[in-house]
Amino acid sequence: MTCDPVRLGVAGLGRGFMLTLPSILADKHVRLVAAAAPRAESREAFVAEFGGRAYATIEELAADPDVEAVYIATPHQMHREHAEILAAGGKHLLVEKPLAISLDDATAIVDAAARAGVRLVTGPSHSFDQPVLAARRLIDEGRFGRVRMIHALNYTDFLCRPRRPEELSTELGGGVVFSQAVHQVDVVRVLMGGEALTVSAMTGAWDPARPTEGAYAALIRFDGGRFANLVYSGYAHFDSDTWQDDIGELGAVKDPAKYGAARRALATVSSPEEEAALKSGRTFGAVDVPPAAPHAEHFGPVIVSCDRADLRLTAKGIEVWGDTERSFIAAPADPSPRAEVLKGLYDAVRGNNPPIQSGGWGRASLELCHAILESATTGGPVQLQHQS
Ligand SMILES: NC(=O)c1ccc[n+]([C@@H]2O[C@H](COP(=O)([O-])OP(=O)(O)OC[C@H]3O[C@@H](n4cnc5c(N)ncnc54)[C@H](O)[C@@H]3O)[C@@H](O)[C@H]2O)c1
Structure with a gap:
């Protein structure tokens, strides 16, 4: 079947854009035609590399009649303003x-x-990863019975990577709960397939020099007495990718010689400004676009306990630990690491079968993140209101 690619604009040519770019370039569902970026060198690099148009403001991107949809990859605190301007300009939103x-x-x-009658998809998130979607299909087939419990954990170097100052302040949307729990919550909601009811959680902010949450544990109660346990640490010590065949979050095999690289790089900066500059040194126009990774993306080990089997998700597929037999089901090879997100946007824009990761879905996942923070403060369970 022929595919009429969505003409895509991008707002924000930073780290998030860099990670999605190899997929955008490899995917037939979208064609990159324009961008908005405040930094002249990013705009020049965009036009030199892809042609198209690069604007200094979101308003100009919103007024470009050739752009059908915009991928908003600006900092969290700007999403609302940028989404409102772009939606008013008739652009569909990722x-x-x-x-x-x-x-x-x-x-x-x-x-x-x-109000604007445009489609809204929240992503990319790891709920679009091939092993997650393959596990969801297996669960839907019904062979293993109902999902009863999910255990998801991830130990990374997230908090020790170079950050903008606001990424180290919870009030401004920083810390691992807003940026990382949202992935785990998305994955668990896709796999559980029901409604989350309450959250009980604790968080840890253990580094006075980076005074925001770097760790959490959360117990989410779902309908029917089902539950999920999420554990995360971003303090750059244990690396749980060692339990994922040494394949990193973005699907590339890790080099053991790079152990400790995040903390070593951080030790070279002496002010918030230097740290922010180190971060922007890893973005579009400053470094080469990484090649597409050989494996699926993942967000740490996940074990899904069903009535008749435990399913363990890896970057390569799903280990099935059944009643009397073990087997392995390979996840379909991704044509590009974030193909499912871009196909989801295409389906939403062209009107066929949009993904479940809508705007309402994104709000529900955000509510769970707030509930983690609130429960950690009050010490009690938090009732959820925006899940259906
Ligand atoms: N899904 C993922 O794997 C993933 C990974 C990294 C970041 N992200 C998300 O991407 C978003 C951006 O985070 P980041 O780490 O890329 O930050 P970043 O600082 O690297 O990039 C943000 C970019 O937005 C640009 N920007 C700022 N104001 C702008 C404006 N008015 N118009 C256009 N561009 C503007 C900045 O110049 C910068 O290039 C966040 O919401 C973050 O959660 C997602």
């Missing part, structure tokens, strides 16, 4: 996770898209 920082802003984004 908004990076988390959809926003506050639930009010998330609601405003959902409302802006509805």
